[in-house]
Amino acid sequence: MHINDLKQWVAKLELLPHPEGGYFKQTFESEERTSDNELSIKFEGQRKLYTSIYFLLSSQDVSHFHRLKSDELWYYHAGSPLTVHVIHENGDYEEMKVGMNLDQGERPQILVKKNSIFGSSVTDKDTCSLVGCMVSPGFEFQDFELFTQDELLEKYPQHREIIEKLAYKELPKL
Numbered sequence: 001m002h003i004n005d006l007k008q009w010v011a012k013l014e015l016l017p018h019p020e021g022g023y024f025k026q027t028f029e030s031e032e033r034t035s036d037n038e039l040s041i042k043f044e045g046q047r048k049l050y051t052s053i054y055f056l057l058s059s060q061d062v063s064h065f066h067r068l069k070s071d072e073l074w075y076y077h078a079g080s081p082l083t084v085h086v087i088h089e090n091g092d093y094e095e096m097k098v099g100m101n102l103d104q105g106e107r108p109q110i111l112v113k114k115n116s117i118f119g120s121s122v123t124d125k126d127t128c129s130l131v132g133c134m135v136s137p138g139f140e141f142q143d144f145e146l147f148t149q150d151e152l153l154e155k156y157p158q159h160r161e162i163i164e165k166l167a168y169k170e171l172p173k174l
Contacts, residue, residue, distance in 0.1 A: 001078055001079030001080065001127060001128045001129070001130065002126060002127060002128070003058055003059060003060065003126045003127060003128060005128065006056070006058050006128050009056055009128065009130065010023050010056065013025055013054055013056070015054060015056055018055070018063075019144075019146065019172060020063045020064045020066050020119070020146065021057065021061045021062050021063045021064050021119075022055055022056055022057035022058070022061055022063055023055070023056045023057075024053045024054060024055050024056070025053060025054050026051060026052070026053050027052050027053060027054055027132070028050075028051070028052040029048050029050070029051045029052070029138060030048040030049035030050045030051070030138060031048075032048070032049045033046040033047060033048055033049065034046060034047055034049055034137055041069050041070065041114065041137065044142070047070075047137035047138045047140060047143075048137065048138030049136060049137060049138060050134055050135065050136040050137070050138050051134070051135050051136075051138035051139045052132060052133065052134040052135075053132065053133050053139075054077075054130065054131075054132060055130070055131050055132070055133050056128060056129070056130050056131075057082065057120060057121075057122055057128065057129050057131075058122060058127070058128045059080065059121075059122040059124060059125050059126055059127050059128070061122075062119060062120065062121045062165065062166050063119045063120040063121070063166075064119050064146060064147075064166055064167060064168050065085075065087075065117050065118065065119040065146070065147045065152060065163070065166045065167045065168075066117070066118065066119065066144060066145060066146050066147065067115060067116065067117045067118070067144075067145045067147070068112075068114060068115075068135060068139065068143055068144060068145075069114055069115065069137075069143040070114050070135045070136055070137050070138070070139065070143065071111060071112070071113055071114050071135070071136055072111070072112045072133055072134070072135045073109060073110070073111055073112075073133070073134045073135075073136075074098050074109060074110050074111075074112065074131050074132070074133050075098075075108065075109045075131060075132040075133070075134070076098045076099050076100060076106075076107075076108045076109065076129075076131055077130040077131055077132055078129075078130040079122075079127055079128045079129045079130050080099075080122045080123050080124040080127035080128065080129045081097050081098060081099025081100075081101065081104075081106050081122075081123040081124070081129065082097070082098045082099065082120050082121070082122060082123065082129040082131055083095050083096070083097050083098075083120060083121050083122075083123055084096045084097075084098060084110060084112060084118055084119075084120045085118060085119050085120065085121070085162055085166055086112055086116050086117070086118045087116065087117040087118070087152075087156055087159060088113070088116050089113075089115050089116060091155075091156060091158075093156075093158075093159050093162065096110045096112075097110075097123065098110055098129075098131055099123070117147065117152070119166035119167075121165070121166070146168060146171050146172075147167050147168070148167060148168055148169065148170060148171055149163055149164055149167040149168065149169055151167075152167050
């Protein structure tokens with residue numbers, strides 16, 4: 001999917017700008033709910049069992065480093081492959097590629113574990129990537145945490161290059 005198709009995909013899928021970068025639209029959500037009494041995750045109130053979104057990112061943008069209290073499954077749909085950059089809870093860095101070229105290490109779906117710090121970037125120049133993301137327990141903005149470069153560099157100085165690429169210098173006003 002060429003970068004020139006971005007506006008068309010945004011309009012046809014009715015996507016909105018996402019605070020982490022890119023565009024999104026919630027597509028599904030569970031009618032059932034759960035509380036932290038049944039789970040190892042601590043949060044206020046109840047959460048939907050799952051939520052799912054479309055997520056569209058162009059090569060001219062990045063999905064900035066953020067963290068969720070829930071696991072997130074990513075599913076490839078169309079366009080360029082997408083690289084998901086993950087700093088795991090133990091401080092290890094990993095790149096996972098969402099796409100269809102299995103010989104290049106891409107996978108049609110990947111899992112980002114809860115409490116990981118992660119962001120993403122489009123692999124090919126002048127293109128876009130359309131993926132789906134399913135979060136369980138369901139996504140709530142109160143469980144969404146963005147980071148500045150200074151915050152991450154203080155804790156993970158060994159990952160300076162990717163932090164400077166994917167973390168905000170200053171957090172945007174939400």
